[in-house]
Amino acid sequence: xxxxxxxxxxxxxxxxxxxxxxxxxxxxxxxxxxxxxxxxxxxxxxxxxxxxxxxxxxxxxxxxxxxxxxxxxxxxxxxxxxxxxxx
Numbered sequence: 001x002x003x004x005x006x007x008x009x010x011x012x013x014x015x016x017x018x019x020x021x022x023x024x025x026x027x028x029x030x031x032x033x034x035x036x037x038x039x040x041x042x043x044x045x046x047x048x049x050x051x052x053x054x055x056x057x058x059x060x061x062x063x064x065x066x067x068x069x070x071x072x073x074x075x076x077x078x079x080x081x082x083x084x085x086x087x
Contacts, residue, residue, distance in 0.1 A: 011035030
């Protein structure tokens with residue numbers, strides 16, 4: 001089964017945490033997981049699939065090598081970074 005590199009922008013928020021639960025429950029095939037957030041909450045840790053991750057600051061180059069980007073951050077940061085994610 002193919003596995004995907006997945007990033008989650010807004011990983012520290014309520015919706016981001018719910019998205020992580022859904023991915024776990026559905027046993028989504030993930031090769032690499034990258035939690036992202038704004039500078040305000042970057043540095044926090046999240047637990048996903050039994051592993052602890054440090055949330056990184058979302059930047060335009062954060063999306064390199066990612067197959068799937070999930071966005072649950074506020075509109076302003078999503079609007080700024082969505083074009084970079086599409087590239």
